[in-house]
Amino acid sequence: AQSVAQPEDQVNVAEGNPLTVKCTYSVSGNxxxxxxxxxxxxxxxxxxxxxxxxxxxxxxxxxxAEFNKSQTSFHLKKPSALVSDSxxxxxxxxxxxxxxxxxxxxILRVKS
Amino acid sequence: EAQVTQNPRYLITVxxxxxxxxxxxxMNHEYMSWYRQDPGLGLRQIYYSMNVEVTDKGDxxxxxxxxxxEKRNFPLILESPSxxxxxxxxxxxxxxxxxxxxxxxxxxxxxxxT
Numbered sequence: 001a002q003s004v005a006q007p008e009d010q011v012n013v014a015e016g017n018p019l020t021v022k023c024t025y026s027v028s029g030n031x032x033x034x035x036x037x038x039x040x041x042x043x044x045x046x047x048x049x050x051x052x053x054x055x056x057x058x059x060x061x062x063x064x065a066e067f068n069k070s071q072t073s074f075h076l077k078k079p080s081a082l083v084s085d086s087x088x089x090x091x092x093x094x095x096x097x098x099x100x101x102x103x104x105x106x107i108l109r110v111k112s
Numbered sequence: 113e114a115q116v117t118q119n120p121r122y123l124i125t126v127x128x129x130x131x132x133x134x135x136x137x138x139m140n141h142e143y144m145s146w147y148r149q150d151p152g153l154g155l156r157q158i159y160y161s162m163n164v165e166v167t168d169k170g171d172x173x174x175x176x177x178x179x180x181x182e183k184r185n186f187p188l189i190l191e192s193p194s195x196x197x198x199x200x201x202x203x204x205x206x207x208x209x210x211x212x213x214x215x216x217x218x219x220x221x222x223x224x225x226t
Contacts, residue, residue, distance in 0.1 A: 034214065043116070043202055043217035044155075090154060099145070099170065100215060102154035 002027045002095045004074075006103035013081045015112045021076040023091030023103060032094035033074045035065055038105075039087045047089075050074060061085070081110045114139045116218035118203050124224045125193055133188045133221050135203030143206040144186040145170070145215070146178065148199040155202065161186055193225040 004025045013019045025031050032051050036044040048059025055067045065076045076089060086109050092100040116137045125131055137144065145160040147170075157170030161180040175197055177189040186205075190197060200222050204215040 036217075041220075043219045044204075046214040046216070049214055092155075099157055099160065100155075102147075102156075104152050104154045 002031070002093045002101050004033075004091045004093045004101060004103040006089075006091055006106045008106050009104075010107040010109065012109045012111065015083050015110050016080050019078050019081040019085070019108065019110070021089050021091075021106050021108060023074045023076065025072050025074060025091075025093050027093055031067075031074075033065075033067065034092040034094070034100065035059065035063070035074075035076050036090045036092060036102075037061075037087050038090065044090065047076070081108075083110045083112050086110045114216070116203055116205055116216050118201075118218040118221050120221060121219060122222050124226065126226055127194055128192050131190050131193060131223075133190075133201060133203075133223070135186045135188065135218060136184050137186075137203075137205040137216070138184065139205060139207070139216065140183065141205035141216070142183070142208050143213075143215075144180065145204045145206075146176070146186070146188050147202045147204065148172065148197075149202060149220075150199055158188070158201075190223075193223075195225050197223065198225050199223060 034049045035047040038044050048057050050057050050067045058064045088105050090105050091103040095101050119134045142163050146158040147155040149155045156172050159178040161167045203218040206215045207213045
């Protein structure tokens with residue numbers, strides 16, 4: 001079965017510094033990977049996805065993610081964090097059909 | 113505005129009292145799904161629907177029912193709620209049942225069963 005793991009419950013970063021939220025995956029076949037963000041009292045919002053092609057995927061709000069097949073990772077990155085980036089981030093992998101399997105989530109706290 | 117709506121947003125109920133959480137999308141999406149979110153567990157799929165009158169179980173379907181009589185609506189039914197169904201519920205939709213389409217999520221329904 002496909003799965004993803006987010007090894008960090010929480011990531012703290014200072015505003016203006018680069019941020020990384022980690023995700024590793026375990027899949028059979030080609031992985032279809034997604035990142036979603038959840039702001040307080042809101043639903044999940046799609047950030048970006050990797051289906052095929054370039055290993056560096058650019059998404060919404062200045063976020064990008066790097067697909068690394070040898071390390072089975074799909075880390076979310078941003079060159080310069082904003083306080084407004086503080087939220088709960090989920091990595092997900094597509095399983096059969098259109099089902100998404102989510103990681104447990106990582107809280108990102110950006111301090112000014 | 114393209115969106116997925118859920119009602120109610122908050123609900124407190126008692127064990128055994130039947131309830132329905134509605135979900136509606138205005139994007140003409142074929143695929144709809146229900147998830148529950150619990151701390152430390154991420155989101156887990158309850159049921160999904162590939163199109164009208166086509167539904168199937170997800171990972172945690174016990175205690176839930178769904179129906180898809182119209183393309184835009186996908187209600188979640190708890191016939192006899194129990195405290196272990198206290199959770200945050202999300203409805204989601206996607207254009208088609210294919211690999212590449214992202215899902216759009218509703219704002220969530222926080223359910224408490226006492």
